[in-house]
Amino acid sequence: MLAWTFATVHRVQIAVITRFLFLPDNPIKPIDYRKVNGLNTALIDPFALPNAQGSLTLINNFIFSCARTGFLKGLAKGITGLAALGRSNISIPVQINKVFPSTPNCFAICLSRSISQPGVALFGSRGPYNFLPGIDLSKSLVxxxxxxxxxxxxxxxxxxxxxxxxxxxxxxxxxxxxxxxxxxxxxxxxxxxxxxxxxxxxxxxxxxxxxxxxxxxxxxxxxxxxxxxxxxxxxxxxxxxxxxxxxxxxxxxxxxxxxxxxxxxxxxxxxxxxxxxxxxxxxxxxxxxxxxxxxxxxxxxxxxxxxxxxxxxxxxxxxxxxDNMLQFDLQSKKLGFSSSILSKGTDCAKFKFPTKIV
Incomplete structure (x- = not known):
């Protein structure tokens, strides 16, 4: 299982520029590309995420793109980019599954309502999803x-x-x-x-x-x-x-x-x-x-x-x-949902991360 907090800035250095171009998009305010001069270059670089064992898992050849800050117009204050979680060939869950095909083709998200305490995204696992104080939310999914x-x-x-x-x-x-x-x-x-x-x-x-x-x-x-x-x-x-x-x-x-x-x-x-x-x-x-x-x-x-x-x-x-746990199981083509986890005495900022990240 790979975990990603939504407030984490991952340690990535741009290393290789690919030979194809990419159209960045803002789903809140779609871009009129007839008014855009030039395209943005897609990039490939190693990408590291913490795993269930407390270490970092490296994903080589991860595809992403950089864009001008103007593309963030209309998004919430403090947002610095977008994470693609859809079914496209270059979304995060699809890229991770290609690298680790033996893991379940699914991901889960738990969005925190707190600005200072982030939620979590989990890739390649159907559970357990352990939250404080000792609650496995994978058992609460419908x-x-x-x-x-x-x-x-x-x-x-x-x-x-x-x-x-x-x-x-x-x-x-x-x-x-x-x-x-x-x-x-x-x-x-x-x-x-x-x-x-x-x-x-x-x-x-x-x-x-x-x-x-x-x-x-x-x-x-x-x-x-x-x-x-x-x-x-x-x-x-x-x-x-x-x-x-x-x-x-x-x-x-x-x-x-x-x-x-x-x-x-x-x-x-x-x-x-x-x-x-x-x-x-x-x-x-x-x-x-x-x-x-x-x-x-x-x-x-x-x-x-x-x-x-x-x-x-x-x-x-x-x-x-x-503060709802959502599991998108692309392999089984089903959505698992918890309804509000506040009723269980926890919230999305209380994911129990591994104690050691090296």
């Missing part, structure tokens, strides 16, 4: 199939290209245990248009829902939050959010603000990704404002990811992934 979208964003009318992104089969949404009335046709991937379905994204800050799904979901949440179980009354929202509550009116629990639980029901009724207050509500504090806001956004209708390919109906964003 599994659902990883789906392939036959039309990726780079597809053309006469040249379909499989999506390199990760999709899951969400079949319904519940709020406080009650089903939200949705247009179920939007929940399936449209193989002819590439639209619909549910995608997981670490680069989208907050979960985005197609407009009709969003409106039905918001109404359901408002109704349940106003019920006697929570007795919450909305206040003036803060953009980009549409639903906010005074922080003083919201009780706190082990899994965050006491608000209606959101259930993402997947391929079976008993396969449920639970979203508690820690992942559904965003704290807004500025000047005299102190609010908890519902961290879901309206994605609009008939959105496109390219000139030819439609957008997913639901994109599960990074905030909803924080």
């Amino acid at each position: 599994y659902t199939p990883l789906l392939l979208n036959p039309l990726g964003k780079d597809s053309e009318p006469d040249k379909p290209i499989l999506s390199s992104e990760y999709h899951i089969g969400l079949t319904s949404i519940k709020v406080n245990g009650k089903m939200v009335a949705l247009n179920n046709s939007l929940l399936a991937i449209n193989g002819e248009k590439g639209s619909g379905g549910t995608k997981i994204s670490t680069v989208v800050p907050y979960t985005k829902l197609e407009s009709s799904i969003y409106k039905a979901f918001i109404l359901a949440f408002l109704k349940e939050a106003a019920s006697s179980a929570f007795n919450l009354t909305t206040t003036k929202p803060v953009k980009p959010f549409a639903v906010c509550y005074p922080a003083s009116a919201v009780k706190n629990t082990q899994v965050g603000p006491a608000v209606p639980i959101i259930d993402l029901v997947l391929d079976r009724q008993d396969v449920v990704w639970k979203i508690f207050g820690s992942n559904s509500m965003v704290r807004i504090t500025k000047k005299s404002v102190d609010l908890w806001c519902l961290g879901f956004l309206d994605a609009g209708v008939n959105q496109m990811v390219s000139s030819w390919v439609g957008a997913p109906s639901i994109v599960i964003g990074g905030y909803q992934l924080e």
Whole structure:
């Protein structure tokens, strides 16, 4: 098993310049390459990651690229680059599996909500995933199939290209245990248009829902939050959010603000990704404002990811992934998920690293 903290600066020196060129990309603000002068050079160099034995594992001929700082525009403060974790031939998990083909072709991520205490990415292992105080999160995973979208964003009318992104089969949404009335046709991937379905994204800050799904979901949440179980009354929202509550009116629990639980029901009724207050509500504090806001956004209708390919109906964003253990098993084509690990008395900053790195 190879581990990588998201705050670690790995010790790499650029040694060899390859003979091919590379187009760096920013998924938040895509680059118009018609306005870019020249291409960036792809680089190959050794890359070292700590392993389960406490030493460093060297990966020779690791492909990466450097780009101008302008490519970071729109990303979170402090970000210095992007780590490719998709299905492309040069993503980190794919490159690692090519070097170590006998290890499981899977990786796991646990995103920390702390700026100063990083989360962890684990490659080539289905577990154990040991977190303080002595918890193996691999035993807490529930599994659902990883789906392939036959039309990726780079597809053309006469040249379909499989999506390199990760999709899951969400079949319904519940709020406080009650089903939200949705247009179920939007929940399936449209193989002819590439639209619909549910995608997981670490680069989208907050979960985005197609407009009709969003409106039905918001109404359901408002109704349940106003019920006697929570007795919450909305206040003036803060953009980009549409639903906010005074922080003083919201009780706190082990899994965050006491608000209606959101259930993402997947391929079976008993396969449920639970979203508690820690992942559904965003704290807004500025000047005299102190609010908890519902961290879901309206994605609009008939959105496109390219000139030819439609957008997913639901994109599960990074905030909803924080303090959740996710295992992407590319070999078995399934996603393992834990729901919030705060309920287990740990968080993503508490991975138990080997005691010695040499």
